[in-house]
Amino acid sequence: MKKTTKKLLLALSLAAVLSVGGTLAYFTDTDETSNMMTIGHVDGSLEERTNEKNVEQTEDGITYLDKIVPGDVISKEPYIVLDGESQSAYARVTITVDSDADLDSEQKAKLELVKDNLDINNAEGWYKGDKGYYYYNQILNPGDTSKNIFTKVTIPGAQWDNTMTNLDMKIKIKGELIQSDNFTPQLEDGHIVSWGNDITIKEYKK
């Protein structure tokens, strides 16, 4: 081959390499999307009503203004209302009877009789379960009202004596709610008796 031709071929190769080296790239493409999910909440309130006339009703509950004597039967109907924007839920309550007075053990035992005398509404779904809780056997849906937990308070008759006079008595009811979706309570004889041991109840903050 002649020398001149050799140089020409070499130069053309160099030019080709120079031009190819400047445009190397890869084909790519992209796209994007997203989703969003908002968590619900569980919220409700404990409410009560009474047929008694001489009462004072506040946010904290009903104060009976008439003096009570042993053997009295007092109308008191507490129930739970599930908030309209809440998720469906199970309900349970605890009930305690105490006094602001400094009671001795005998007085405390007599006061406990008031709780024993409560007509817990088994017929309409409230049953005593574990750890002193009373469990509602039905799921409450948003806006639902439960059946009354009980309907009256019966003051002990013969068991109460003058050691119980002039005492202010308080019946405290504390309600708890838990989501019904993805939760299975424990049953016994068809009644809810427990929510299990791994539950942490916190107040819902609006």
Place this chain on the structure above:
Amino acid sequence: MSKKKKLTLLLVAVLIVAVTGFTFAAQYTSADHTKKVSLNTLGISLVQTADASLADAKDEESTPSDRAKVSYKNIIPGKTINEKLAVKTDEDSQPAYIRVTATRYWVDKEGKKVEKAEGEEGYLDPEAIEIETKDQENWKVINDEDDPEVVYFYYLLPVNSDSETSHLMDSFKINEKYADNDYADMSTRIDFFAEGVQQSAGKDAILASWGINVTLDDSGKITNIEEQ
């Protein structure tokens, strides 16, 4: 001829010939031949199918077809949302390798991202947001070691034109152990970013585009993924 002169002549010769080379090409193409050079393209899009039984509404500002955003409300931890997500290639696309990056995080009631650190009060765990991928044979799921919000989904097979991957997401949920009032009324967001890169010279293309080394078998399937 002296050496110096020889060099000069050579350089000049190269330059002249290079210019000449281009000129020749121009003259050649402007003559009787019109050559059409069609560039192959690469086009992908995400295919998002909402859980129709639970979807609240589509974002009004979403783009048409496959890029619609979806939202769900009043969901309880433990509830499975059967939203599907896949990637498809355009009709005229080159075969491509696909990667989708999912970024999951919590948003408060005002719509602001929750930026609390683990251990700090108000911290919400991004790992509570669980994405289910049924096709574990063809999707490789890798959690980012440094950022718990980020999850990578690598489709191991090259995707031909006008084809769709299997679902990288078959459903998602909040793990039921996070059924806690701290999470009540909070929202989760999952942002998906899909990337397609050409199958041809795939190993190099993936390294250049995604910064990872892959091993390919004879069929082009990714058999190993290694971060640099």
